[in-house]
Amino acid sequence: MTKILVSFLIGLLFGTGIVISGMANPAKILNFFDIAGTWDPSLAFVMGGALVVTAIGYRLVLARKHPLLAEGFSLPTRRDLDARLLGGAAVFGIGWGIAGFCPGGGIPALGLGRSEPIIFFVAMLAGMLAVKLLETMRSRTASAT
Amino acid sequence: MTEFTPLTSAFGGMLIGLAVVLLMGSLGRIAGISGIVGTLFSSAPASEKSWRAAFLVGMIVAPTVLFLITGTMPVIEVPPTTAMLVIGGVLVGIGVSFGNGCTSGHGVCGMARLSGRSIAATLTFMATTAATVYLLRHVIGG
Numbered sequence: 001m002t003k004i005l006v007s008f009l010i011g012l013l014f015g016t017g018i019v020i021s022g023m024a025n026p027a028k029i030l031n032f033f034d035i036a037g038t039w040d041p042s043l044a045f046v047m048g049g050a051l052v053v054t055a056i057g058y059r060l061v062l063a064r065k066h067p068l069l070a071e072g073f074s075l076p077t078r079r080d081l082d083a084r085l086l087g088g089a090a091v092f093g094i095g096w097g098i099a100g101f102c103p104g105g106g107i108p109a110l111g112l113g114r115s116e117p118i119i120f121f122v123a124m125l126a127g128m129l130a131v132k133l134l135e136t137m138r139s140r141t142a143s144a145t
Numbered sequence: 146m147t148e149f150t151p152l153t154s155a156f157g158g159m160l161i162g163l164a165v166v167l168l169m170g171s172l173g174r175i176a177g178i179s180g181i182v183g184t185l186f187s188s189a190p191a192s193e194k195s196w197r198a199a200f201l202v203g204m205i206v207a208p209t210v211l212f213l214i215t216g217t218m219p220v221i222e223v224p225p226t227t228a229m230l231v232i233g234g235v236l237v238g239i240g241v242s243f244g245n246g247c248t249s250g251h252g253v254c255g256m257a258r259l260s261g262r263s264i265a266a267t268l269t270f271m272a273t274t275a276a277t278v279y280l281l282r283h284v285i286g287g
Contacts, residue, residue: 004195008199008202010200011202011207012204012206013163014164014200016211017160019207019211020160020219021153021158022150026222027147027221030282031146035275036283037282040147041149042151046155047253049159049161050162051256051257053162053163054165057162057165058166058258061166061169061170067172068171069171072173074173074174076175076245076260084243085244088244089240089244091273092236095234096237097273097281098229099225099233099234099236099237100223100233101234102248103178103241104248107204108207111209116225119234120233123230123231123233127236128179128241130235131238132242
């Protein structure tokens with residue numbers, strides 16, 4: 001129960017940061033990337049602020065033996081660069097450039113009571129589930145042969 | 146046009162960073178939003194889903210809490226059409242699934258850890274996002 005309450009409050013803080021920073025606002029996101037047009041460099045300050053705090057905070061936190069409410073830190077261990085990672089990132093960027101929402105920006109926007117974030121979110125889920133379905137089919141074919 | 150907001154954007158970014166650090170310090174987890182959503186809509190056990198669901202609910206109520214504190218609801222502007230939201234949304238969903246992360250997981254958590262995979266992924270999606278916006282606004286729409 002503590003974990004759930006703590007997670008809710010951290011999610012609230014994260015969402016508040018997203019909304020204040022402008023990451024939930026597609027017009028601002030798209031203008032950041034429109035250097036040749038109506039450029040708005042604000043997003044660089046969001047990334048800068050987030051990265052400075054995270055880089056320092058992670059150092060302090062990861063120096064501890066374990067997190068406060070869990071037995072260990074769950075950190076990615078892979079180091080190799082593969083086509084799947086880079087291809088996926090490339091496709092994500094194309095989608096972000098078309099819709100103007102990324103997952104972290106779109107979810108707090110769901111709480112604004114507008115239809116666009118809901119349309120984006122449902123479409124994003126469909127994309128995620130399509131990949132899951134494809135991978136399940138692939139692993140079944142692989143195990144059948 | 147949108148107004149250039151260096152101070153509020155940096156402040157918002159620092160709150161995002163604080164939340165990212167607190168999640169690592171308490172539950173020991175990376176605050177990658179696409180990963181949190183992906184696990185929630187998977188066959189993972191309930192114990193893996195509950196904290197993620199709570200995190201997302203917290204994110205969704207953030208605008209309402211801001212409204213209660215400041216008295217004004219945050220305003221956004223959505224230039225893309227419905228068709229663009231659908232196509233873009235599907236591509237985002239596919240991309241983050243194959244690429245194992247998005248702006249938060251790779252762009253903040255991974256970059257702050259100097260993860261090579263995250264730096265490569267972030268540079269890649271920033272480049273394709275910029276190229277897509279250029280194409281849509283200055284080649285097709287221009």
